[in-house]
Amino acid sequence: MLFVTASATAQTLKLAADNHPTSIEVSARPLAGFDLRDRSRVQFGQLRFRSGLVLTSPYSRFGGLSSLRLDASGERFIAASDRGRWFTGRIVYRGKEMIGLADVQTAPMLGGDGRTLASHGWFDTESMARDGNWIYVGIERANRIVRFDFGRQGLRARAETVLAPADIRKLPYNSGLEALVVVPKGLPLAGALIAISERGLDAAGNIKAYLIGGPSPGTFAVRRTGSFDISDAALLPGGDLLLLERKFTMLNGIGVRIRRIAATSIVPGATVDGPSIFDADLGQEIDNFEGLDVHVTPEGDTVLTLVSDDNFLAIQRTLLVQFTLIE
Numbered sequence: 001m002l003f004v005t006a007s008a009t010a011q012t013l014k015l016a017a018d019n020h021p022t023s024i025e026v027s028a029r030p031l032a033g034f035d036l037r038d039r040s041r042v043q044f045g046q047l048r049f050r051s052g053l054v055l056t057s058p059y060s061r062f063g064g065l066s067s068l069r070l071d072a073s074g075e076r077f078i079a080a081s082d083r084g085r086w087f088t089g090r091i092v093y094r095g096k097e098m099i100g101l102a103d104v105q106t107a108p109m110l111g112g113d114g115r116t117l118a119s120h121g122w123f124d125t126e127s128m129a130r131d132g133n134w135i136y137v138g139i140e141r142a143n144r145i146v147r148f149d150f151g152r153q154g155l156r157a158r159a160e161t162v163l164a165p166a167d168i169r170k171l172p173y174n175s176g177l178e179a180l181v182v183v184p185k186g187l188p189l190a191g192a193l194i195a196i197s198e199r200g201l202d203a204a205g206n207i208k209a210y211l212i213g214g215p216s217p218g219t220f221a222v223r224r225t226g227s228f229d230i231s232d233a234a235l236l237p238g239g240d241l242l243l244l245e246r247k248f249t250m251l252n253g254i255g256v257r258i259r260r261i262a263a264t265s266i267v268p269g270a271t272v273d274g275p276s277i278f279d280a281d282l283g284q285e286i287d288n289f290e291g292l293d294v295h296v297t298p299e300g301d302t303v304l305t306l307v308s309d310d311n312f313l314a315i316q317r318t319l320l321v322q323f324t325l326i327e
Contacts, residue, residue, distance in 0.1 A: 021155040024059040028100040032287050034321065046277040047304060047323035051097035052285060055318040061085060061106065063318055065272040067128035067232060068291035068307045080137060080289065082309060084109045084125050086155050098322060103290040107155035116158060127178035129193060136162065136193060138177030143169045145195065164226025165210050165219065175199035179233035187239040188263060189214050196222060199229045206271055228257060232292040236302065239263035244292040256280045256289050287317050
C-alpha cells in the first residue's frame, strides 16, 4: 500500500496547477504616435512607425517579456518572460495597425523532469530562437541553452539541454546570453545557432558571440560602442543581422538603437560592426526594449516588432511597437 502525506499531496496538486496552461486577458491601449514631441512624425532613421500598444493584464504574472517570435504572417506569437514563462497568442490588426491581442495563454517553462525551470534556479530566460518545431531558449544567469519541441508539445514541452561552447558558462552572471537566432536554409550560415551575450566582453572590450553548429562553428565578437549592450537580435530575409541594443548612463540617460550587421561579415574570429538604422531616447515612446522579430507582409513590407520588459515595476510598461524598414 502506498501512503502519501497531506503535504506531499498538496505539493503535487500545486505542481499540477502551476504547470497547467492558463488563458489570460490582456488589454491594449494604442499609442497616439511614437514621438512624444511630434505625434505626426513617423520616420525614425530607416524605420517608419506603423503602430504601437501599451499592454496590461490583471494576471499578476504577465510582464517581464524578454523575447518574441512571430509566425510568417506576423500574427501568432510566442513570447518568453525573464521569469521562465511562456506567453502565446495572436496580434489583432485593423489594416496595418495593431489593435490588440487575442487568445493569450501562459504556462511555465518546464524542465526535463516536468518541474518548472524556475524551481531548478534556471530563470532569467532572456533569449529565444525558433527552428521549425524547436524553440531554443538562453538562460542568462545559469549561462545555458535549452530547447523545446514546441511545435509538437506546445506549452507542455520539456527542456532539453543543448551542447554549447564551454566559454558560455563563464559569461557574467547577469550579462550572459541575451540574443539567439537560428539561421534558416538558403543562407550562408544555414543551420547555425547565433548566440550573443548582453555584456560578456572579450580582451578588447567587445561583446562575445558564438556560432553553434552549422557550417562554421566558432566564436566572433560584436564591436561595443556608445555604452550600448545587446538585448536581442533578428535576421532580415536576406540574412543581415539586426541587433537591438539599449543603454543607461547617468550622463547620457536611456537610449535604444538597432544596428544592421552584414551577413557576410559573421565568421569565426571576426569582430563585426554596422550602422545604426534606428535610434530613440526618452523623447520617444521607449521602455526597456528586449525583444525583436522580423516578418514580411503580403504587400512586401519588412516589419520589425519590438516588445519591452517592464521588470514587473509600476513605473515601466509593456510596449509592443511595429515599424516598416525603409531600404
